[in-house]
Amino acid sequence: GILVDDATVTIENIERYLEEGHDLHTSILEGAAQIAVPALVSTLCICIVFLPMFFLSGVAKYLFVPLAEAVVFAMLASYVLSRTLVPTLAMYLLRMKDHSFRPTRNPLTLFQRGFERGFERVRLQYQLVLTTFVYRRFLFVPVFLLMCASGFLLLPWLGQDFFPTIDSGQMRLHFRARSGTRIEETARICDLIDKSIREKIPPSELESIVDNLGLPYSSINTAYGNNGVIGTSDGDILISLKAGHRPTAELTAMLRKRLNMEFPGTIIFFLPADMVTQILNFGLPAPLDIQVAGNNTEGNRKFTDELLTQIRQIPGLVDLRIQQPFDLPKLHIDTDRTKAIEGGFTQRDIASSLLVALSGSFQTTPTFFLNPANGINYSVVTQSPQYSIQSIQDLMNVPVSAAGAAKKEILGDVSTVSRGTTMAAVYHYNIQRVLDIFGSVEGRDLGGAATDITRVVDANRKNLPRGSTVTIRGQIDTMRTSYSGLLAGLGFAIVLVYLLIVVNFQSWLDPMIIISALPAALTGIVLFLFLTHTRLSVPALMGSIMCMGVATANSILVVAFARERMDHHSDALQAAIEAGYTRFRPVLMTAIAMITGMIPMAMGMGEGGEQNAPLGRAVIGGLMLATVATLLFVPAVFGLIHNRKKPSAPETAARGRMEPAYR
Numbered sequence: 001g002i003l004v005d006d007a008t009v010t011i012e013n014i015e016r017y018l019e020e021g022h023d024l025h026t027s028i029l030e031g032a033a034q035i036a037v038p039a040l041v042s043t044l045c046i047c048i049v050f051l052p053m054f055f056l057s058g059v060a061k062y063l064f065v066p067l068a069e070a071v072v073f074a075m076l077a078s079y080v081l082s083r084t085l086v087p088t089l090a091m092y093l094l095r096m097k098d099h100s101f102r103p104t105r106n107p108l109t110l111f112q113r114g115f116e117r118g119f120e121r122v123r124l125q126y127q128l129v130l131t132t133f134v135y136r137r138f139l140f141v142p143v144f145l146l147m148c149a150s151g152f153l154l155l156p157w158l159g160q161d162f163f164p165t166i167d168s169g170q171m172r173l174h175f176r177a178r179s180g181t182r183i184e185e186t187a188r189i190c191d192l193i194d195k196s197i198r199e200k201i202p203p204s205e206l207e208s209i210v211d212n213l214g215l216p217y218s219s220i221n222t223a224y225g226n227n228g229v230i231g232t233s234d235g236d237i238l239i240s241l242k243a244g245h246r247p248t249a250e251l252t253a254m255l256r257k258r259l260n261m262e263f264p265g266t267i268i269f270f271l272p273a274d275m276v277t278q279i280l281n282f283g284l285p286a287p288l289d290i291q292v293a294g295n296n297t298e299g300n301r302k303f304t305d306e307l308l309t310q311i312r313q314i315p316g317l318v319d320l321r322i323q324q325p326f327d328l329p330k331l332h333i334d335t336d337r338t339k340a341i342e343g344g345f346t347q348r349d350i351a352s353s354l355l356v357a358l359s360g361s362f363q364t365t366p367t368f369f370l371n372p373a374n375g376i377n378y379s380v381v382t383q384s385p386q387y388s389i390q391s392i393q394d395l396m397n398v399p400v401s402a403a404g405a406a407k408k409e410i411l412g413d414v415s416t417v418s419r420g421t422t423m424a425a426v427y428h429y430n431i432q433r434v435l436d437i438f439g440s441v442e443g444r445d446l447g448g449a450a451t452d453i454t455r456v457v458d459a460n461r462k463n464l465p466r467g468s469t470v471t472i473r474g475q476i477d478t479m480r481t482s483y484s485g486l487l488a489g490l491g492f493a494i495v496l497v498y499l500l501i502v503v504n505f506q507s508w509l510d511p512m513i514i515i516s517a518l519p520a521a522l523t524g525i526v527l528f529l530f531l532t533h534t535r536l537s538v539p540a541l542m543g544s545i546m547c548m549g550v551a552t553a554n555s556i557l558v559v560a561f562a563r564e565r566m567d568h569h570s571d572a573l574q575a576a577i578e579a580g581y582t583r584f585r586p587v588l589m590t591a592i593a594m595i596t597g598m599i600p601m602a603m604g605m606g607e608g609g610e611q612n613a614p615l616g617r618a619v620i621g622g623l624m625l626a627t628v629a630t631l632l633f634v635p636a637v638f639g640l641i642h643n644r645k646k647p648s649a650p651e652t653a654a655r656g657r658m659e660p661a662y663r
Helices: 002-019 024-034 036-048 051-055 059-093 107-135 137-157 183-200 219-224 248-262 275-280 297-311 337-342 347-359 392-396 446-463 475-505 509-531 538-569 572-582 584-602 613-642 649-661
Strands: 170-176 206-213 234-241 267-271 288-293 317-322 328-335 367-370 377-380 415-422 427-429 432-441 469-474
Touching: 002 024, 002 036, 002 059, 002 584, 024 036, 024 059, 036 059, 036 475, 036 538, 051 059, 051 475, 059 538, 107 137, 107 572, 107 584, 107 613, 137 509, 137 613, 170 183, 170 248, 183 206, 183 234, 183 248, 248 267, 267 317, 267 432, 288 297, 288 446, 297 317, 297 432, 297 446, 328 347, 337 347, 392 415, 446 469, 446 475, 469 475, 475 509, 475 538, 509 538, 509 613, 538 572, 538 584, 538 613, 572 584, 572 613, 584 613
Parallel strands: none
Antiparallel strands: 170 234, 170 267, 206 234, 288 432, 288 469, 317 432, 328 415, 367 377, 427 432
16 A cells, blocks of 8 residues: 555646646646655655664564565655656546536446545535634644543553464473373373363364474484473473364463363473464573572572462463472482492492493493494493383392402492482573573463563562572563664654654754654554554554654645645645645545555454554554544644734635634
């Protein structure tokens, strides 16, 4: 819709000259020349609002810089074509107007005539309303501004998200049994969960279930994974749904509630299944991450447990868990060094003997066998079979050997064993050990949850162990950074638009009149997002920035024509009314074209359309109210600022002619 604006205004102005009785050649030259500068300024205003996009950082930069480049290049090409190709085609396709009325039965001609009569009636009614507001400008302008300001009272009820949630038709369930669970037992638990899922989701909605258990074989795969797996007790279940399924969020909430009740000893939570959310999480397995860093592991553990208990009371937070569990079983072997030395063993000898018996020697002292027949080296690994070590007593019977030992001993002769627990995984961030509280948001906006989490975290900072820190990471931190950048870009865009108009109009007042429609555009954005139950998000802010340029473009057409008429007869009020009446059609045409072009996006049509729906809705809402402001408020402000002299004779006559509009 935005790409046809320049061509639409050009053709409409040529048509207006033809209706006034000018010949075709003059109409094209005069009509195109009259709006050349205003159209250029309008195009530059639309382009310049995207300039702040190039100064963004993080994920918002990579998402919106290509969009900004595409819009800018397309708009510049559109303007060039509207100055060259459109007038040329108009010379060949348009004809002189025949003002004589000829009877016809052509349905298209009859429809056009009926439409023109109806449109002219609407425009006359608009002229009467505009006249009323222009002559009652001292009352209308503050009331309109007050109404725009009152619209911002809805802002706290919008809610804030980083990006909208996409219904990708997939769910990614992760379960974690007790630390140390063997892979065979994990597989049995996974089968039970699969069976329960198939009972809860009917076959008409369930496409497939894919299981992935344990740790990846390669550490490289672990580094590139984002599921937070820590051992053989972990498992991923990818659930694919058929077309026509119920909302994925509804199924996720149902499974989360029921599966946690059926498997109380297993931690079950959901990971992001779509690629966009995984990218927005920056490799984390959850959008929320409260990270406690420090060297006092035990003190941090107590602090994290207490913090998790309080965060669980925040409504809307789900899948809360500590990523690093402390329940991994361990056997602590304590060597009696006196006995060991008497037998000729050192601590290293005992540890090496255990290493060879339990996991082999390939990692520490690799051994190779060279086959003389083919000249190929083969790895030789010495390891006790698992079935020979089934109890602690079997472990104590592991032989211990050393080069200088007088005789061989067993582990039980020089060591004792005791049971205990330890961390199942050790995480580091900037060298320091960290503990992470991961979680997600359900049925609530991310911004509201972030506010409550920040309040709880700040209230508990005084309880941190000495030298430890607590940081809120994940999408919350990224969202705040992106919001600050986009809001600064929004303000910067308005300033750039104002300065650009100042340069072209050589005036400080007229640009203020032009951008006076922007508060109405912002109010329209807030109101339309509220009515469509759409939360504020990065795409919505991007749409707001885009709307600033489009809303300004129409105001430029009105103010530029008003200045031209005022220079002609020096009557600011009459010039404002004439500008609104004359530019009524092109303003409506460009606004309707833009709104129509945004409707498919606003409806979220297509795969993943929910991602850009807030952008379309923000543009539609802002442009709807900005169009009203352009046609009613901007002319009133023009008359308010420029009508500083006493009413002249033409003004008195015009007021007499327009008086019935408000009597």
